[in-house]
Amino acid sequence: MSDLEALLIREARPGDLEALIAMFAGDALGGHGDTTDPEVRDDYREAFEAIAASANDTLYVAELDGVVVGTFQTTFTRTLTGRGSAVLTIGSVQTHADWRGRGIGGKMIEAAVAEARVEDCRLVQLMSNSNRVDAHRFYERLGFTPSHLGFKMKLKGR
Incomplete structure (x- = not known):
């Protein structure tokens, strides 16, 4: 059986938190200020x-x-544009560094898109750090198109 046949995508549980924190803290490119420092566990x-x-x-x-070995978050938003349609935003997509290149990210995105279809969403969207060129190619292979320019305003140092 291949890795992907055994892959389980499920809702995160409190017991997953340590693994998720370590995964995000290990992402040097993300620049989100994530850390395994026990003093910030409450955050x-x-x-x-x-x-x-x-x-x-x-x-x-x-x-x-x-x-x-991976994680992602989905957020549903109802908008007035598109005649009041629902939109699914995929965020915080991360595959553990030791498991990249095995199709896990594709399976996670596939699960999110399936959720959007069930909820009759008009659109699935995501943002990716402009430095993540490999991720951009990955998302384009999955059918996403770079259609908008994003802007951010940092309100805190992290």
């Missing part, structure tokens, strides 16, 4: 609880043999 725990309590957000993990 992550509070964010996890808020996501879990949200009716519009879901945090997922990709798991192989009990090991968290």
Whole structure:
């Protein structure tokens, strides 16, 4: 059986938090200020609880043999544009560095798009750091097109 046949994509649980923190902290390119410092665990725990309590957000993990190898988050938004249609935004997509290149990211995106279809969304969108050239090629291979220019305003140092 290939790795992908055994891949389980499921909603994240509190017990996954340590693996998720380590995955994000290990991402030097992301620049989000993520860290495994125990002093900030409450920040992550509070964010996890808020996501879990949200009716519009879901945090997922990709798991192989009990090991968290990837993650992503989905957010549903209803807009007035598009005649009041629903939009699914995929965020925080991350495959553990040791597991990249095996199709896990594709399976995670496939699961998110399937969720959007079930919810009759008009559009699936995501943003990617402008420095992630490999990720851009990956998303384009999956059918996404770079159609908009994004802007951000940092309000905190992280």
